[in-house]
Amino acid sequence: MKKLLFLVILTILSTLLNAQDVLTFTSGKVLNVRVIEVSGSEVKFRMYDDLTGPIYVEKLPNIYYIRYQNGEMQIFNNNPERTNRYFPYPIVNAPKRTTSFTTQVDLFVQNRWGVGLVLRKEINPYFGWNLIQASYMSGWNKTNTPDINGLINVRLSGIRLYTPTYDNIRAYADVNLGYSHEYIKFNQNKENFHYFGLDFSTGIELGKHFAVGYNLTFLTNSNGSAKVHWGKLSILF
Numbered sequence: 047m048k049k050l051l052f053l054v055i056l057t058i059l060s061t062l063l064n065a066q067d068v069l070t071f072t073s074g075k076v077l078n079v080r081v082i083e084v085s086g087s088e089v090k091f092r093m094y095d096d097l098t099g100p101i102y103v104e105k106l107p108n109i110y111y112i113r114y115q116n117g118e119m120q121i122f123n124n125n126p127e128r129t130n131r132y133f134p135y136p137i138v139n140a141p142k143r144t145t146s147f148t149t150q151v152d153l154f155v156q157n158r159w160g161v162g163l164v165l166r167k168e169i170n171p172y173f174g175w176n177l178i179q180a181s182y183m184s185g186w187n188k189t190n191t192p193d194i195n196g197l198i199n200v201r202l203s204g205i206r207l208y209t210p211t212y213d214n215i216r217a218y219a220d221v222n223l224g225y226s227h228e229y230i231k232f233n234q235n236k237e238n239f240h241y242f243g244l245d246f247s248t249g250i251e252l253g254k255h256f257a258v259g260y261n262l263t264f265l266t267n268s269n270g271s272a273k274v275h276w277g278k279l280s281i282l283f
């Protein structure tokens with residue numbers, strides 16, 4: 047399982063590092079670039095292999111279309127084989143490059159249940175920063191059926207990596223770390239345990255508001271370690 051998660055993360059990182067915009071001219075010339083700005087009359091960009099280099103400016107009449115790194119495409123009415131009157135394709139708005147936030151509500155399913163909440167800052171279509179998350183998991187430890195058993199998790203740092211979107215579906219992988227508190231009650235005896243917690247999650251986002259996945263939690267302290275497996279259904283806002 048560790049090797050599988052590691053390979054998933056490496057694959058998504060490779061996709062992230064290779065992300066680029068593609069600029070196609072009416073002449074047929076194609077350039078791999080990073081688009082900086084699209085105005086009403088021109089496009090400003092840097093060459094992808096020199097992202098700290100000079101900014102180039104090209105007039106829109108010379109541009110056929112731009113395919114952005116997130117898969118969206120902006121088409122201009124400059125196809126030399128068609129007139130503006132009969133050009134059938136719409137002009138798609140250029141994607142915004144500002145960051146956005148996602149609130150995620152999780153439902154965990156195992157032998158019992160759990161709930162969670164995540165606040166994430168989406169940096170770009172392939173990378174998100176999990177700012178803070180909290181979750182409660184009930185009854186994950188079956189040992190002798192304790193009267194009360196629960197796990198409270200607080201994660202203060204984490205990342206989420208995405209694959210490119212295909213037909214409104216994309217895969218993701220998470221790594222998060224923080225603190226976990228376990229409490230167990232057998233009859234009148236109460237026990238509390240404190241752990242360093244590390245979560246691995248992977249799954250699929252279905253559209254903009256739903257995701258299904260698998261969550262693996264590692265717990266460790268000076269007395270030992272444990273791991274917990276959960277299925278996960280997420281609602282995204």
